[in-house]
Amino acid sequence: MKPATLESERPSARDRILLTAHDLFYRHGIRATGIDLVIAESGVAKLTFYRHFPSKNALVLAVLEHRHRHWMSWFTDALTRHRPRTRPPLEALVPALAEWFHDGNFRGCAFLNTMTELGGSLPGVMAACRLHKQDMTAAIAGLLPASRQRKRQALAIAIAVDGAIVHTQFERDAKASLKALDDLLRPYLG
Amino acid sequence: MKPATLESERPSARDRILLTAHDLFYRHGIRATGIDLVIAESGVAKLTFYRHFPSKNALVLAVLEHRHRHWMSWFTDALTRHRPRTRPPLEALVPALAEWFHDGNFRGCAFLNTMTELGGSLPGVMAACRLHKQDMTAAIAGLLPASRQRKRQALAIAIAVDGAIVHTQFERDAKASLKALDDLLRPYLG
DNA sequence: GTCCATGTAGACAAATCTGTCTACACTGAT
DNA sequence: ATCAGTGTAGACAGATTTGTCTACATGGAC
Numbered sequence: 001m002k003p004a005t006l007e008s009e010r011p012s013a014r015d016r017i018l019l020t021a022h023d024l025f026y027r028h029g030i031r032a033t034g035i036d037l038v039i040a041e042s043g044v045a046k047l048t049f050y051r052h053f054p055s056k057n058a059l060v061l062a063v064l065e066h067r068h069r070h071w072m073s074w075f076t077d078a079l080t081r082h083r084p085r086t087r088p089p090l091e092a093l094v095p096a097l098a099e100w101f102h103d104g105n106f107r108g109c110a111f112l113n114t115m116t117e118l119g120g121s122l123p124g125v126m127a128a129c130r131l132h133k134q135d136m137t138a139a140i141a142g143l144l145p146a147s148r149q150r151k152r153q154a155l156a157i158a159i160a161v162d163g164a165i166v167h168t169q170f171e172r173d174a175k176a177s178l179k180a181l182d183d184l185l186r187p188y189l190g
Numbered sequence: 191m192k193p194a195t196l197e198s199e200r201p202s203a204r205d206r207i208l209l210t211a212h213d214l215f216y217r218h219g220i221r222a223t224g225i226d227l228v229i230a231e232s233g234v235a236k237l238t239f240y241r242h243f244p245s246k247n248a249l250v251l252a253v254l255e256h257r258h259r260h261w262m263s264w265f266t267d268a269l270t271r272h273r274p275r276t277r278p279p280l281e282a283l284v285p286a287l288a289e290w291f292h293d294g295n296f297r298g299c300a301f302l303n304t305m306t307e308l309g310g311s312l313p314g315v316m317a318a319c320r321l322h323k324q325d326m327t328a329a330i331a332g333l334l335p336a337s338r339q340r341k342r343q344a345l346a347i348a349i350a351v352d353g354a355i356v357h358t359q360f361e362r363d364a365k366a367s368l369k370a371l372d373d374l375l376r377p378y379l380g
Numbered sequence: 381g382t383c384c385a386t387g388t389a390g391a392c393a394a395a396t397c398t399g400t401c402t403a404c405a406c407t408g409a410t
Numbered sequence: 411a412t413c414a415g416t417g418t419a420g421a422c423a424g425a426t427t428t429g430t431c432t433a434c435a436t437g438g439a440c
Contacts, residue, residue, distance in 0.1 A: 010260050013417070029307060034397060037353045045418045050399070113306045115360050117219060117297065129360050156370040163353025170305050180346040187377050203387070224427060235388045240429070 014052045015041040022063050064128045067110050088190050089143040094182050101174035108169035160184040204242045206232040212253050254318045257300050277335040278380050284372050291364035298359035350374040
């Protein structure tokens with residue numbers, strides 16, 4: 001996952017804020033990350049920050065939106081990269097996730113994390129999280145053969161994936177999680 | 191899940207603090223819950239609080255310990271209550287979880303929530319979370335027939351359960367989660 | 381009776397966090 | 411040349427949070 005911006009020029013102030021916040025929020029959590037730190041790390045003045053984002057909450061929502069675009073484009077790309085020629089496309093799922101789980105910066109699903117941190121308190125977070133999971137599930141459904149049970153199967157698989165994500169997050173053992181996920185997926189591989 | 195204390199007498203100051211904190215932390219998150227609120231809600235003086243718990247962090251760890259005991263005793267009890275006479279014991283799992291998921295106060299796994307909120311920052315939280323999941327997995331293993339793959343199967347099932355927990359948490363649709371979990375478990379039911 | 385553990389009420393210090401405000405500099409378009 | 415937009419630096423207000431401290435009450439053990 002992620003180069004984020006390959007452009008060689010220095011990104012605009014807004015982008016620097018967004019990317020810095022994305023990193024800090026993901027790494028340390030949102031409530032644990034003060035605005036002042038985001039501002040210092042992105043090398044921007046306080047007034048500049050507040051010109052682009054009216055509040056920390058607005059920044060949080062913008063970061064989630066950015067994260068969603070970024071993650072989904074990585075995910076669909078990884079799925080096509082690992083797509084096997086002859087065998088069922090679903091086999092791409094575990095290798096794709098393996099890329100992510102083995103990334104040194106992996107800290108679970110940003111949407112699940114954000115939701116547990118401030119799901120109830122910041123309106124919009126819940127919706128963003130649902131949208132994200134919905135799109136992830138749809139991408140998984142795209143790997144399954146058309147059938148009357150496709151949606152149902154995709155949901156079960158998405159739930160297994162979420163389990164593997166959180167398990168990797170606290171157990172720090174990507175290999176074991178992936179093997180277990182593979183076990184759970186076996187019946188769906190035809 | 192839970193009556194917590196059936197004793198008719200007023201619980202001790204320490205217990206009131208512990209139970210109040212448990213509720214508030216679980217419902218609104220830990221960082222979102224100030225010490226002052228815990229103190230006010232448990233009807234205790236500030237000094238009394240600090241005589242029992244040297245800091246908020248100590249309270250957090252005590253609450254997790256309490257939660258672990260409480261949850262595990264509910265879990266094993268629910269599993270035996272739903273144990274079918276003639277069919278495989280694993281069939282008790284979904285009905286047991288259904289009790290929890292349908293509880294109006296359900297807000298996901300307290301350990302996963304706490305870990306995402308302050309896993310890195312408060313030493314001890316990570317360990318408590320691992321211990322909890324380890325014990326949960328062991329309880330699940332107890333439902334499986336002895337075999338060389340029992341541990342491996344229990345891990346896969348525990349991951350599916352965690353997925354169902356978080357899915358219920360953000361989608362608020364216990365029925366769908368439980369059906370999907372049932373799908374995932376089918377191969378393990380013999 | 382005295383002492384100690386345990387309790388209540390609430391003021392207070394110190395840190396931290398969000399958001400506002402003043403003052404100034406650079407750049408490109410008109 | 412001027413002006414609007416965007417930027418920097420940093421002081422400041424106001425709220426909130428954790429944890430300490432003083433002063434006092436009660437009830438059981440010895």
